[in-house]
Amino acid sequence: MKSVYSPNLQVFNESQLKKLHKIIDTPALLIIEDRLDRNILQMQTLADENYSWLRPHIKTHKSADIAHRQIILGASGITTAKLSEAEIMYEAGVDDIFIANQITHPLKINRLIILHSQCRVIIGIDNEQQIELLRPAFQKTIKPLEVRIEIDSGFSRCGIKDNKALLNLAQKIMAEPWLLLEGIFTHAGQVYSASTETEVAKIGEAEAKAVELAHTFLHKKGIEVQTVSVGSTPTAKYSVRNDAVNEIRPGNYVFYDGIQLTLGSARAESCSLFVLATVISQPQKDQIVIDAGSKALGLDRGAHSMQLLTGYGTPVNIRATIERLSEEHGILKLDQAQIVELGSPVIILPNHACSVANLFEKYYLINEHLEMEMINISARKKSQ
Numbered sequence: 001m002k003s004v005y006s007p008n009l010q011v012f013n014e015s016q017l018k019k020l021h022k023i024i025d026t027p028a029l030l031i032i033e034d035r036l037d038r039n040i041l042q043m044q045t046l047a048d049e050n051y052s053w054l055r056p057h058i059k060t061h062k063s064a065d066i067a068h069r070q071i072i073l074g075a076s077g078i079t080t081a082k083l084s085e086a087e088i089m090y091e092a093g094v095d096d097i098f099i100a101n102q103i104t105h106p107l108k109i110n111r112l113i114i115l116h117s118q119c120r121v122i123i124g125i126d127n128e129q130q131i132e133l134l135r136p137a138f139q140k141t142i143k144p145l146e147v148r149i150e151i152d153s154g155f156s157r158c159g160i161k162d163n164k165a166l167l168n169l170a171q172k173i174m175a176e177p178w179l180l181l182e183g184i185f186t187h188a189g190q191v192y193s194a195s196t197e198t199e200v201a202k203i204g205e206a207e208a209k210a211v212e213l214a215h216t217f218l219h220k221k222g223i224e225v226q227t228v229s230v231g232s233t234p235t236a237k238y239s240v241r242n243d244a245v246n247e248i249r250p251g252n253y254v255f256y257d258g259i260q261l262t263l264g265s266a267r268a269e270s271c272s273l274f275v276l277a278t279v280i281s282q283p284q285k286d287q288i289v290i291d292a293g294s295k296a297l298g299l300d301r302g303a304h305s306m307q308l309l310t311g312y313g314t315p316v317n318i319r320a321t322i323e324r325l326s327e328e329h330g331i332l333k334l335d336q337a338q339i340v341e342l343g344s345p346v347i348i349l350p351n352h353a354c355s356v357a358n359l360f361e362k363y364y365l366i367n368e369h370l371e372m373e374m375i376n377i378s379a380r381k382k383s384q
């Protein structure tokens, strides 16, 4: 078990927190705007300094507003996991979208043709059967469908594992005039099981090496691709250094969270997303109950992580462990027995920002003057 509590997580002093809590009903999701903007800028700078495009994964924030902030600061487009996320982002004005996923359901293919006619959309592919599924819908379209072959760099999820299969799929794609082999991509999700920074670095280097080798192999066979894409928040700073890589797709870095802190991929003062909750009961002197349960904090204690986090989030303004959750209750064990005022605020760093954001309808964006703006989590629950 690992605790990620640090005084540097503190974002508001007591009176600022009370002031905010008076005007925000709870549970609520707060974004600290200057931290958010700094995170976006820092990742963009990392990409720029390494001559790479940044195509951030928006599954973390699922908000068109934040996607536009990323694009304004230099992102070349966005990455989504789902077609429905891509549709929402297109409606909000984003017109260059990589769906880093395989699309095989017939109803999705019908929707994909529409999106494809409206904006630039690229999809993932790792199996020649997918060509047959896409053919009836796309073979007569004027604009070819751009695809990127997914390479498995050790996560053992989707992706091509060997050169023979890679060449076979690339040649099959090249033989179809309605398809355009735009790139190759990988995601080293196994990094979330790493336990040291050295391991994270090794996984990041291996992630880049896997696409570098695939790229070189295709080149030797006379097949050129435009984009060589890698992506995860912890590996970005390692994989981007490889000269073959020309695109990174981190997502979580806009917020960071408890999991990123356990991996050493973020500093406490970079965390920008917090759940604001209210104390509703104090059954014992060392226990309080808040109005945020599993429907606000999620049950995630480290997605694939070997180092389970202590509790279901990290309370920042009171030293305590979130020991148990019901759907709408969080049960906190206080480090020190004390009387806690009912109705007082508790601010919590979520363990996993991406899954927590998906549970809420809106963010309360707080600027340095404690002014507040509400922004929609427009693609929340979009999983089809």
Ligand SMILES: Cc1ncc(COP(=O)(O)O)c(C=O)c1O
Residues within 6 Å of the ligand: 057, 079, 100, 186, 187, 189, 231, 232, 233, 234, 249, 250, 251, 252, 253
């Ligand atoms: C294909 C793909 N690319 C990029 C990312 C972004 O990684 P992270 O959440 O570490 O920022 C993910 C995350 O799941 C992913 O699946």
